[in-house]
Amino acid sequence: MRTGIFMAAVLASMLLVSAAHAASDPDSAKLSKSTSDHTKFKALQQEFNSGPEVTKACLSCHTEASKQLHKTEHWKWEYRSPEGQLLGKKNVINNFCTSIRTNEAACNICHIGYGWKDDTFDFTSEVNVDCLVCHDTTGNYKKPAGLAGNVVTKAMEFPPGSGNIIKPIDLKKIAQAVGKTSRDTCGACHFYGGGGDGVKHGDMDSSLASPDQALDVHMDALGLNFACATCHMTEGHQVPGSRYAPTAQDKGDAHVRGKEYTSNPTTCQACHGQAPHKKIAKLNDHTDKVACQACHIPKFARGGVATKMSWDWSTGGKMGPDGKPLIKKDAKGHVIYTAAKGDFILGENVVPDYQWFNGKVGYTLFSDKVEKSDQPTRINHFEGSAGDGKSLIWPVKIMRGKQAFDPVNKRLAVVHTAGNDDTGYWTNFNWEKAVAVGMASIGAPFSGKVDFVTTESTWPITHMVAPAKDALRCHDCHASNGRLEKVPGIYIPGRASDHAGWLDTAGWALAALTLLGVLGHGLGRVIVSKRNK
Amino acid sequence: MTKKLSSLNVLSLCLLACSLVASAAHAADGDWKRGRVYYQKVCTECHTAKAGGPIAPNTRTMADWTKYLNTDKHAKGKEPLKMYVSREYRANIKATNKAAEKYADVPDEQLFNDVKTFMLKGAKDGDSPASCL
Structure with a gap:
């Protein structure tokens, strides 16, 4: 009997603790945002x-x-x-x-x-x-x-x-x-594009699942905590903001409830409008030539996850001393070589390249001829120029590679890599077999020969927006060998390629003359005042 | 020596078992995302700065983590582990730690359960092994 009373007391205590827990839980009193309990x-x-x-x-x-x-x-x-x-x-x-x-x-x-x-x-x-x-x-x-x-x-x-x-x-x-969708659900694929965490994009990797403010001012898990869909505002499951249909320059206004949208919801302008800099209005004079991302994403791959910057397939297939497919890692433990894929160069905290972009992207497709004498082959390329009225200077990741092609038919190779069969490259390391299956799958001719061409692809940098305090400063671009040194067709005061010695000489001469004039005028005043005494 | 269980005993045992099952189910259903943020921004930050480096959830099994969390000992038994998710601790560090500030008012047990859910889920043999630091 005493045991029973003791157990009843234990049980009562547990129930009380549970009740107290529920009562002290502020979330339990919160209004559920969903109307459904699935x-x-x-x-x-x-x-x-x-x-x-x-x-x-x-x-x-x-x-x-x-x-x-x-x-x-x-x-x-x-x-x-x-x-x-x-x-x-x-x-x-x-x-x-x-x-x-x-x-x-x-x-x-x-x-x-x-x-x-x-x-x-x-x-x-x-x-x-x-x-x-x-x-x-x-x-x-x-x-x-x-x-x-x-x-x-x-x-x-x-x-x-x-x-x-x-x-x-x-x-x-x-x-x-x-x-609702979340950074985790979108990221399950988009963080891992190209075959691994952070491999492809450079501005998207698993560090964005729960980022801090320094990594992304909008997605900061302890701050604004944006989901992907906060910007990629979806209606009827149609998600805007695909890189296949990019908006390089958005002249629309900030979205206001009750007004018809004139801007793409994924662009900076959709929230910040056309004149976002309130404290230093001079910065607004840049927005017709420079994408917001150029200044506000000073580097990519900043979250501790390295991105691939180069991938050389031509070195694949090496075996280690033990006869097994070779794997090499760098000092940080990053894989930099595998027999299955060849050599990689990885990057963290990478300074982007910058180029004019008007929203049009041209691609080299399966059916396009590729000349080894015309290297590198641009897998895709951003179009745009300073004078077309549609382009802005964008930060980009340039991915460089060396990949298989058919030197006789002059086409980039489709390679059967994955799969537990006799023709998958990752299983048998035989290029000819793997390419034969790949080319057959698209109905393309294959000569039986495999060579390698150097290639480049371009990826827009638009995530990992840093806090304003970490944005680029004037001297990052308005200086010799600044970030925009190689961007053509625009005059940028301060950079080496826009430097004109005669103009500097004339400017300094005018400044010296002005100083002399001021000093002379002052001296004249002193002399006249003494005479009048 | 055999002792007959009274009906009160049997009833109590049944209710106790039900209660324990319910508690275990509750323990597995914390807010793993909040637990993840607290783990990263409080546990990991401090371990990185003062304790020789971070410890990823996927470096231990669920059994390891369960035993560790239930033992409630930190720094080789010098202090209780739960102290580090307590409101008192959060109040002490909230001036310099945004996670402690944001979750300042979350009940201790609830936050501990969130962190536990994340660690078990992210364990080596968990549903979603987590290397995130």
């Missing part, structure tokens, strides 16, 4: 064995969602530029992992769908849309590489025979906790 929806109160099963449940309420998604670049991976080029991940080639073609099962884990492993993927299927990859709030949603964007709901060994066991995820729990 744990209460019957459609989500079931065990799910696949992603499409979850989507089917989502669609039972959100009836139009998949139809909206089907119209996005996130789904199509295809975009027709105003200049007529067919772009999007499905069609472009880059100088990172080069192309998704024949590598879909690995690359397409970042497609917002389930099961895109080859050309048979059904782009009209509504249940193939992956809702959770964008709306997960648990941080536990995973799409392992090699499974074509499918999820794992039962522990499985992958690749088969590897001994690597992939843990299953709890789709029911994840589905019941869905919410």
Whole structure:
């Protein structure tokens, strides 16, 4: 009996503690921002064995969602530029992992769908849309590489025979906790573009999941705490701000409720307007020539994650003394060579390049001829000039590389890299086999020979906006060998290329004459005053 | 020696078990994002500056972290770990630490649970191993 009383007392204490905890919880008194508690929806109160099963449940309420998604670049991976080029991940080639073609099962884990492993993927299927990859709030949603964007709901060994066991995820729990997109959900793909954390963009990596103010003044987790969608304001699942349709110069106004938007919601002007500098108005005189990002993102890759600045595929395939594929790391532990991918040069706290940009980007595509004598091949290039009235000076990351091409047919190579088969380069390190499969996948001829060309690609720098105190100062550009030294077509006082010796001499002569005049006038006053005494 | 359990005992045991299960479930459902921020901006910053470097969640297993957190000992047992998420501690450092300032009024247990959720989730064998420092 005494034991029972003791246990009852323990229980009562625990209940009291719980009650006290709930009562002292200020969040429990807060008004929920959502009007729905997804744990209460019957459609989500079931065990799910696949992603499409979850989507089917989502669609039972959100009836139009998949139809909206089907119209996005996130789904199509295809975009027709105003200049007529067919772009999007499905069609472009880059100088990172080069192309998704024949590598879909690995690359397409970042497609917002389930099961895109080859050309048979059904782009009209509504249940193939992956809702959770964008709306997960648990941080536990995973799409392992090699499974074509499918999820794992039962522990499985992958690749088969590897001994690597992939843990299953709890789709029911994840589905019941869905919410708005976040830096974590967008970042699950966009931070890892190019094959790893921070590899591709330079201004987007995992450090932005929970950044401080110095790294990004808008996304500061303890400050403004912007989500990606705060700027990439989405309607009907259409996300503005794609790099395939960039806005280089936005002459629209700051968005005001009740007024029709005249600016792209992702641009600085959409919030800050055309004259953002209130304290030093002179700075506003720069905004017709210089993009905001040029001054306000002084360096990229500032969050402690290195970005790739160069990738040389031509050195791939080396084996170590143990006969296994060679891997090299630098002093900081960054991988700088792998047999599968060749040599890398990494960068942190990188000063951008600067160039005129009018919003048009030209691409070298699969079908374009490439001349080894005309190096480097520009995988893409920003168009623009000082005099076209549409361009601003933009900060960019220039990615340099050396990648496979067919020297006879003079085309950049599509390489079958990923996959546990005899032709994948990452498995057999045989260029000829890997390129033959890649070129066949796009119906392009292949001579059987593989050579390498140097390439460059250009990436706009527009994230990692620093606090105003860390923005560039006048002398960063208005000086010899300043940041804009090589930008053509514009007069920038102070830089070496705009230096005119005769003008300096004339200026100093005028200053000296002025000083002499002032001194002479003063002397005259002194003499006259003494005479009059 | 065998002792018969009274009905009160049985009832209490059942309720106690239910309560413990509920507590465990609650412990796994903290705000991992807030826990992440506190871990990064308070724990990691201090460890980096004064304790020989940061400790990433994915350097330990969930069992390791659970044992460590339940033991509630910090600096080789010199002080209780929970002191570092207490409102008193946050009040002391909030002038120089934005996380302590922002979360100044969050109840101790709640914030501790947030940090715990992040650490278990980010453990080597957790749902989402975290190397973030």
